[in-house]
Amino acid sequence: MKPSIPKGTRDFGPQDVQKRNYLFSIIREVFIRFGYQQIETPTLENLSTLTGKYGEEGDKLLFKVLTNVSGEENAPAKRGLRYDLTVPFARFVVMHQNELHFPFKRFQIQPVWRADRPQKGRYQEFYQCDADIVGSPSLMYEAELAQIFDLVFAKLGIPVHIEVNNRKVLSGIAEVFGISDHFTAMTMAIDKWDKIGPDGVVREMTQRGISAEIAEKLIEVLGNNDLEYYRDLLKNSETGSLGIAELDTFWKYLSGYNTTNKIIFSPFLARGLGYYTGCIFEVKATTVEMGSIGGGGRYANLTEIFGLPNMPGVGISFGAERIFDVMETLNLFPSHFSERIKVLFIAFDEPSHLYAFNALSKVRENGICSDIYPDPTKLKKQIKYASDNQIPFVAIAGETEVESNQFMFKNLETGEQKSYTLEELISFLKN
Amino acid sequence: MKPSIPKGTRDFGPQDVQKRNYLFSIIREVFIRFGYQQIETPTLENLSTLTGKYGEEGDKLLFKVLTNVSGEENAPAKRGLRYDLTVPFARFVVMHQNELHFPFKRFQIQPVWRADRPQKGRYQEFYQCDADIVGSPSLMYEAELAQIFDLVFAKLGIPVHIEVNNRKVLSGIAEVFGISDHFTAMTMAIDKWDKIGPDGVVREMTQRGISAEIAEKLIEVLGNNDLEYYRDLLKNSETGSLGIAELDTFWKYLSGYNTTNKIIFSPFLARGLGYYTGCIFEVKATTVEMGSIGGGGRYANLTEIFGLPNMPGVGISFGAERIFDVMETLNLFPSHFSERIKVLFIAFDEPSHLYAFNALSKVRENGICSDIYPDPTKLKKQIKYASDNQIPFVAIAGETEVESNQFMFKNLETGEQKSYTLEELISFLKN
Numbered sequence: 001m002k003p004s005i006p007k008g009t010r011d012f013g014p015q016d017v018q019k020r021n022y023l024f025s026i027i028r029e030v031f032i033r034f035g036y037q038q039i040e041t042p043t044l045e046n047l048s049t050l051t052g053k054y055g056e057e058g059d060k061l062l063f064k065v066l067t068n069v070s071g072e073e074n075a076p077a078k079r080g081l082r083y084d085l086t087v088p089f090a091r092f093v094v095m096h097q098n099e100l101h102f103p104f105k106r107f108q109i110q111p112v113w114r115a116d117r118p119q120k121g122r123y124q125e126f127y128q129c130d131a132d133i134v135g136s137p138s139l140m141y142e143a144e145l146a147q148i149f150d151l152v153f154a155k156l157g158i159p160v161h162i163e164v165n166n167r168k169v170l171s172g173i174a175e176v177f178g179i180s181d182h183f184t185a186m187t188m189a190i191d192k193w194d195k196i197g198p199d200g201v202v203r204e205m206t207q208r209g210i211s212a213e214i215a216e217k218l219i220e221v222l223g224n225n226d227l228e229y230y231r232d233l234l235k236n237s238e239t240g241s242l243g244i245a246e247l248d249t250f251w252k253y254l255s256g257y258n259t260t261n262k263i264i265f266s267p268f269l270a271r272g273l274g275y276y277t278g279c280i281f282e283v284k285a286t287t288v289e290m291g292s293i294g295g296g297g298r299y300a301n302l303t304e305i306f307g308l309p310n311m312p313g314v315g316i317s318f319g320a321e322r323i324f325d326v327m328e329t330l331n332l333f334p335s336h337f338s339e340r341i342k343v344l345f346i347a348f349d350e351p352s353h354l355y356a357f358n359a360l361s362k363v364r365e366n367g368i369c370s371d372i373y374p375d376p377t378k379l380k381k382q383i384k385y386a387s388d389n390q391i392p393f394v395a396i397a398g399e400t401e402v403e404s405n406q407f408m409f410k411n412l413e414t415g416e417q418k419s420y421t422l423e424e425l426i427s428f429l430k431n
Numbered sequence: 432m433k434p435s436i437p438k439g440t441r442d443f444g445p446q447d448v449q450k451r452n453y454l455f456s457i458i459r460e461v462f463i464r465f466g467y468q469q470i471e472t473p474t475l476e477n478l479s480t481l482t483g484k485y486g487e488e489g490d491k492l493l494f495k496v497l498t499n500v501s502g503e504e505n506a507p508a509k510r511g512l513r514y515d516l517t518v519p520f521a522r523f524v525v526m527h528q529n530e531l532h533f534p535f536k537r538f539q540i541q542p543v544w545r546a547d548r549p550q551k552g553r554y555q556e557f558y559q560c561d562a563d564i565v566g567s568p569s570l571m572y573e574a575e576l577a578q579i580f581d582l583v584f585a586k587l588g589i590p591v592h593i594e595v596n597n598r599k600v601l602s603g604i605a606e607v608f609g610i611s612d613h614f615t616a617m618t619m620a621i622d623k624w625d626k627i628g629p630d631g632v633v634r635e636m637t638q639r640g641i642s643a644e645i646a647e648k649l650i651e652v653l654g655n656n657d658l659e660y661y662r663d664l665l666k667n668s669e670t671g672s673l674g675i676a677e678l679d680t681f682w683k684y685l686s687g688y689n690t691t692n693k694i695i696f697s698p699f700l701a702r703g704l705g706y707y708t709g710c711i712f713e714v715k716a717t718t719v720e721m722g723s724i725g726g727g728g729r730y731a732n733l734t735e736i737f738g739l740p741n742m743p744g745v746g747i748s749f750g751a752e753r754i755f756d757v758m759e760t761l762n763l764f765p766s767h768f769s770e771r772i773k774v775l776f777i778a779f780d781e782p783s784h785l786y787a788f789n790a791l792s793k794v795r796e797n798g799i800c801s802d803i804y805p806d807p808t809k810l811k812k813q814i815k816y817a818s819d820n821q822i823p824f825v826a827i828a829g830e831t832e833v834e835s836n837q838f839m840f841k842n843l844e845t846g847e848q849k850s851y852t853l854e855e856l857i858s859f860l861k862n
Contacts, residue, residue: 003480003522003737006510009473011523013530014537017469032770033795035802038448042440042556043474043512043542044494049434063475064497066508067546068490077497079437081474091434092442099444101819103805106445111474115498125473138805140788147792256789306434339463357571358687361578364464371466374534374569388532 008116008124018337020127020324024109026155027129027318030148031107036131039106041088047080053087053305061114063124081113085130086302086315093134094306102135109320121325132315134302139246142279142298143253145316146263149283149294152318154260157332159286160293162259163266166247166279167297169230170270172240176233177218182210187270190222194291222267230267246278275299281316285326293319293326336390342429344386345372345407348398352376356397359407359422368429387412395425439547439555449768451558451755454587455540458560458749461583462538465575467562470537472519478511484518484736492545494555512544516561517733517746524565525737533566540751552756563746565733570677573710573729574684576747577694580714580725583749585691588763591724593690594697594713597678598728600661601701603671607664608649613641618701621653625722653698661698677709706730712747716757724750724757767821773860775817776803776838779829783807787828790838790853799860818843826856 005011012020028038050062064077082088085108093100109129116122131148133141146162153160167187174183185208189201196204198219205215221233227247234240247265254263271280278298285293296316303311327333345360347353353376363370371391373382379396386394395407401419409425410417420428436442443451459469481493495508513519516539524531540560547553562579564572577593584591598618605614616639620632627635629650636646652664658678665671678696685694702711709729716724727747734742758764776791778784784807794801802822804813810827817825826838832850840856841848851859 003525004477005473005480005522005526006475006477009475011473011527012471013527014468014470017471020471021469033798033800035772035800037445038452039445040443040448040451042436042442043544044437044440044556046435046437049436060499062499064499065512066495066497068493068495069546069548072546081496091436094434095436096442096444101816105802113474115500117500125475133805136805140784140803140805143788147795252785253788256785257792341466353571354683354687357574357684361688364578367464369464369466371536372571374564374567374571385532 006124008118008122010123010125018339019327019333020320022333022337023156023320023324023327024127024129027152027320028107028109030152030155031131034105034131034144034148036105036107039089039092039108040110041082041085041092041108043082043111044079045082045088045091047078049091050080050083050087054083058083061116063113063115082110083114084112085110085128085317086132087305089130089132090303091306093311094303094308097308103133103138103141104135105131105133107131121321123321127320129318129320130315131317132302132313134311134313137312139249139279140253141314142246142250145296145314146250146254146281147257147259149281149316150259150261150263153283153294156323156327158293158323158326158330160261160283161286162261162263162294163269163282163284164247164250164263164279165266165269166243167271167276168239168243168246168278169234169267170243172234172237172243173218173221173230173267175237175240177214179210179214182208185210186218188272190218190268191270191272193268225265225267227265243278250279271295271297279314288326288329290322290326293322295319339369341369341371341389341391343368343370343393343395343409343425344382344389344391345370346379346382346386346394346396347373347376348379348396349376352397352399352402355402356395356407359395359397359425362422363426363429366426366430368426370429383412393429395420437555439549439553441554441556449770450758450764451751453764453768454751454755454758455558455560457586458583458751459538459540461579461586462562465536465562465579467536467538470520470523470539471541472513472516472523472539474513474542475510476513476519476522478509480522481511481514481518485514489514492547494544494546513541514545515543516541516559516748517563518736520561520563521734522737524742525734525739528739534564534569534572535566536562536564538562552752554752558751560749560751561746562748563733563744565742565744568743570680570710571684572745573677573681576727576745577681577685577712578688578690580712580747581690581692581694584714584725587754587758589724589754589757589761590717591692591714592717593692593694593725594700594715595678595681595694595710596697596700597674597710598702598707599670599674599677599709600665600698601674603665603668603674604649604652604661604698606668606671608645610641610645613639616641617649619703621649621699622701622703624699656696656698658696674709681710702726702728710745719757719760721753721757724753726750770800772800772802772820772822774799774801774824774826774856775813775820775822776801777810777813777817777825777827778804778807779810779827780807783828783830783833786833787826787838790826790828790856793853794857794860797857797861799857801860814843824860826851 063081065079149162174180189204202215206212231244276297277300280297282292283294298314302313345356347356360372394410406419409420494512496510580593605611620635633646637643707728708731711728713723714725729745733744776787778787791803837850840851
């Protein structure tokens with residue numbers, strides 16, 4: 001039997017795990033620095049929690065879970081795998097509302113599962129990294145989330161544009177053009193701008209019942225990204241003006257802050273999903289074609305679906321898998337990690353092997369990542385094990401070293417070598 | 432609709448996640464220090480990988496996964512949830528054998544799922560923390576794994592005994608007593624010593640076909656925990672003597688090493704599971720009744736089930752959920768974590784709120800976990816938010832502070848307060 005893993009899933013070997021941990025730890029550190037608290041929800045949710053929350057298409061992509069335990073053999077599935085982090089978070093807030101202090105700032109870094117057709121860069125099991133605030137309408141949080149995007153991508157070394165728009169501005173535009181009834185058609189279409197271009201967007205809109213004349217005029221208008229232009233355009237639309245005011249407040253909070261990356265007003269940004277109601281965000285790498293690598297926005301009510309009204313919120317999500325690919329493409333991962341093994345002990349015979357193992361224990365007591373070849377076998381084989389595992393130094397012990405209470409310490413990269421006592425060796429590796 | 436989560440699963444709120452992260456990070460740090468490399472395997476495995484690997488009982492406890500995607504609606508389940516970390520690791524080694532360098536030292540900290548009847552302390556979704564070495568028969572690794580147990584529990588502050596035995600010693604004893612045919616009956620019975628006592632063990636053995644006379648004699652013999660006694664007892668058993676020699680080598684490697692906790696030869700330790708073939712371990716807290724909180728042992732062949740022979744290994748596992756409970760009982764978690772929010776900014780009006788938000792951005796640029804109340808609302812309400820979130824300091828800004836370019840900095844625990852410039856505030860919080 002030749003073993004395999006399901007299509008759309010992945011094994012992560014040591015190098016991939018180190019890279020992924022590096023990526024997650026930077027996102028995590030920034031979330032924590034900004035006062036977000038980590039929660040975790042179970043992989044298994046009741047199907048009733050998940051069903052109907054992601055549209056008809058989403059329902060089809062839910063993984064359902066069965067057991068063989070007695071009484072359940074032929075029963076329909078009652079559990080499903082987490083499909084995103086938002087619905088479980090909403091459920092969490094409702095279930096724990098009496099233990100939480102609002103506004104509640106949480107982050108969550110966990111895998112989710114979707115029965116999508118596997119293809120390059122799309123997996124059935126992948127990580128999401130979300131930060132949300134619930135229980136406050138303050139626009140200050142929008143500013144804070146933009147700062148988080150900026151800082152994370154600065155730390156990762158990925159040059160990005162952070163695009164900002166406001167659903168109320170889009171709504172005002174629809175009002176001005178008299179197509180409020182076709183608002184979803186409009187946002188769904190302009191959302192595809194990057195993929196299908198202006199002609200494509202016009203075609204999409206006309207197919208969805210917007211006249212070609214209006215569609216073309218709309219494209220022309222949206223090409224303008226000067227906020228002052230929209231302030232004037234929307235001055236008679238209450239909703240539109242409110243959207244402009246929200247963007248003003250957002251920028252007011254950022255006025256004293258120097259970002260590494262540009263934050264750009266982008267009228268074409270629509271975030272097709274119906275549930276956003278205020279500011280919306282999307283992040284794009286400027287030096288690689290990759291689509292959106294982060295996004296988010298304000299929603300009027302997160303928890304209404306579970307019976308708890310008046311819980312406005314705003315949140316962002318990092319597209320971890322795409323960010324990983326961007327970092328590989330731009331060669332942004334460190335060439336080696338602080339957690340790598342620094343020295344491999346190598347011995348010539350049984351007594352020196354025991355001598356080396358005792359020394360190794362002392363090295364490890366000093367918090368230094370270190371190892372030993374398990375047998376006093378051929379030197380060449382042991383050296384090969386060190387280089388195969390990217391270990392930069394070896395500490396060799398034979399009869400002479402045991403007698404003089406030293407080690408032959410060798411830099412495998414330069415070939416340089418030197419006799420060291422154990423104390424000298426530890427002090428060298430600590431610095 | 433009142434939301435709930437499936438029985439046997441758990442939400443982890445911020446405090447629990449901090450504690451769990453603390454526990455996992457200590458285990459992780461020690462694994463890495465000892466040269467183990469982290470891997471991750473998918474949650475979803477092919478059912479064919481899992482089925483038949485955990486006995487009949489295990490097969491019943493597997494969670495099976497279905498989808499609604501076209502072509503799969505009525506098909507039987509082909510995927511299952513990870514049931515432990517050992518079988519996926521064996522599969523990983525076989526699939527990636529050409530990329531790995533042996534001996535391969537890996538660790539893995541991931542959740543597993545079992546459709547067990549939920550009860551106190553037993554969950555359907557829980558974490559395992561495993562470290563294994565495959566591709567070497569060296570007894571040095573047994574010594575290293577005992578050191579890892581010792582160091583992790585020392586760091587956590589849990590006093591433990593690390594019990595050691597060898598399956599070959601048990602096999603030799605069965606030989607000497609002429610009950611080699613009843614070896615499994617014997618190990619299964621003595622494994623329950625802690626739970627059912629000597630009379631219970633004798634009863635178990637007689638029920639499984641061992642004569643009462645032999646069973647009672649066996650209990651008497653096993654009461655002796657002097658290795659020299661067994662060396663003599665087993666001198667004519669080849670297997671038994673080999674087991675004694677293995678324990679000698681194990682102790683030889685530890686001879687130069689001072690452990691925090693006692694490592695004890697325990698003839699009653701049997702690890703009922705059939706697959707161990709050499710040294711076996713079990714860890715018990717000495718000041719709390721909790722059963723085993725760690726265990727492991729040597730196996731002759733990890734990967735044979737997937738067609739790759741000659742892959743001996745040895746590994747250990749930390750019982751994370753039980754260790755968590757022990758730490759709660761003994762009050763061993765830090766009272767607060769380094770990642771907590773250190774200061775909350777508080778403002779009296781709109782201008783001072785903006786002033787405070789700009790200052791906060793600078794504080795965060797200095798890597799300090801910090802936050803601000805989102806609106807310039809009543810002082811009392813903002814102070815309450817700080818204490819509800821266990822934030823030790825507040826930095827208050829009103830008209831006076833904006834004018835003097837300062838903050839009223841207050842220690843919420845002592846009530847002490849002082850005017851600070853932003854620089855003074857940052858420098859105070861950094862130390």
